[in-house]
Amino acid sequence: MKTRILFNELVTRDGFQNEPMFVPTDTKVALIDGLSRCGYAKIEVTSFTSPKAIPMLYDAQEVMARIERVPGVEYTALVPNVRGAERALECHCDEINVVMSVSETHNQANLRMPRDKSFAALTDVIRLAGEHPSRTPVNVSLSTAFGCPMEGDIPEGEVLYWAERFAALGVRGLTVCDTTGMANPTQVARMAEILQRRLPRLQLTMHFHDTRGMGLANVLVAVQQGIVRFDGSLGGLGGCPYAPGASGNICSEDTIHMLMCMGHETGIDLDALLVLARGLPVVVSHVVPGHLIKAGRVDTRAGKGDSGPGPVRFCAGQAGVFNESAVAEVAAGFHGSPGPSSHLKEFS
Numbered sequence: 001m002k003t004r005i006l007f008n009e010l011v012t013r014d015g016f017q018n019e020p021m022f023v024p025t026d027t028k029v030a031l032i033d034g035l036s037r038c039g040y041a042k043i044e045v046t047s048f049t050s051p052k053a054i055p056m057l058y059d060a061q062e063v064m065a066r067i068e069r070v071p072g073v074e075y076t077a078l079v080p081n082v083r084g085a086e087r088a089l090e091c092h093c094d095e096i097n098v099v100m101s102v103s104e105t106h107n108q109a110n111l112r113m114p115r116d117k118s119f120a121a122l123t124d125v126i127r128l129a130g131e132h133p134s135r136t137p138v139n140v141s142l143s144t145a146f147g148c149p150m151e152g153d154i155p156e157g158e159v160l161y162w163a164e165r166f167a168a169l170g171v172r173g174l175t176v177c178d179t180t181g182m183a184n185p186t187q188v189a190r191m192a193e194i195l196q197r198r199l200p201r202l203q204l205t206m207h208f209h210d211t212r213g214m215g216l217a218n219v220l221v222a223v224q225q226g227i228v229r230f231d232g233s234l235g236g237l238g239g240c241p242y243a244p245g246a247s248g249n250i251c252s253e254d255t256i257h258m259l260m261c262m263g264h265e266t267g268i269d270l271d272a273l274l275v276l277a278r279g280l281p282v283v284v285s286h287v288v289p290g291h292l293i294k295a296g297r298v299d300t301r302a303g304k305g306d307s308g309p310g311p312v313r314f315c316a317g318q319a320g321v322f323n324e325s326a327v328a329e330v331a332a333g334f335h336g337s338p339g340p341s342s343h344l345k346e347f348s
């Protein structure tokens with residue numbers, strides 16, 4: 001069966017927040033403008049968190065102000081508290097994404113507060129967004145929904161409990177996050193079934209990490225269960241402080257390619273996306289986990305396959321963005337500007 005998949009790109013938030021080197025604002029804006037033209041349903045642009053917590057994203061307001069808002073694309077941002085929500089609303093974000101962990105221990109480690117305190121703070125955010133003249137919708141991301149690196153198994157009932165509490169506050173969407181890549185396909189199928197049955201009115205998104213190589217299998221089984229919304233990160237950037245060196249979010253272009261090969265509709269111009277993906281190693285100054293930029297896309301017509309990677313190059317391509325001079329500037333900056341590190345990050 002052919003399904004219309006709605007993809008949410010996270011590279012400039014979940015991807016970049018983990019990078020040690022600051023990505024210049026110009027480059028972020030160029031990348032987001034390029035992604036906008038690729039046909040995404042949603043782009044998580046940035047995080048309105050304290051610059052001290054995530055120095056990489058201190059330029060959230062400037063980025064939001066400068067990106068081109070392509071009709072049909074929703075521009076969302078992560079918001080940790082009321083102050084962040086005020087900033088996001090000033091910037092006319094199309095959606096506010098809030099995050100907390102299902103695991104008490106992980107919430108303490110990630111957000112430095114117990115879950116009840118997080119819930120109270122996010123309740124204020126949801127109220128503020130609802131009362132704002134823009135009536136900006138809120139999505140809640142539940143981290144460690146498929147397992148916690150400290151607590152181990154997370155019972156599905158626990159995920160459902162928090163999901164229902166947020167649903168009662170009027171959130172539009174729920175993202176269940178496999179923050180450290182612990183989910184397996186059987187578990188994903190069960191979670192998808194339970195959440196759709198119990199909370200049929202919520203926009204349900206699945207957020208997988210490929211930490212242990214189960215990412216695409218989890219996407220596949222989720223699609224089979226009727227899930228149509230997925231988060232992903234260009235090049236597979238992103239990661240987790242509790243699993244150093246591990247792969248990050250599922251790779252957007254790999255996932256989209258798989259779904260397209262299967263005949264699903266993604267609305268995404270994969271060739272334009274690959275141009276951006278191939279520039280990413282230059283932007284972050286290291287190789288990225290994605291497969292497709294190395295192997296090229298599958299084309300069953302003889303001799304028509306993607307010519308594959310070649311040297312990592314940065315080119316404007318059809319998307320006409322992400323220009324080479326910006327990249328050269330970034331590449332030059334890599335040799336001297338590690339951003340200050342921080343242990344407090346909003347991992348989803």
Ligand SMILES: [Zn+2]
Pocket residue numbers: 014177178179207209238249347348
């Ligand atoms: Zn994540």
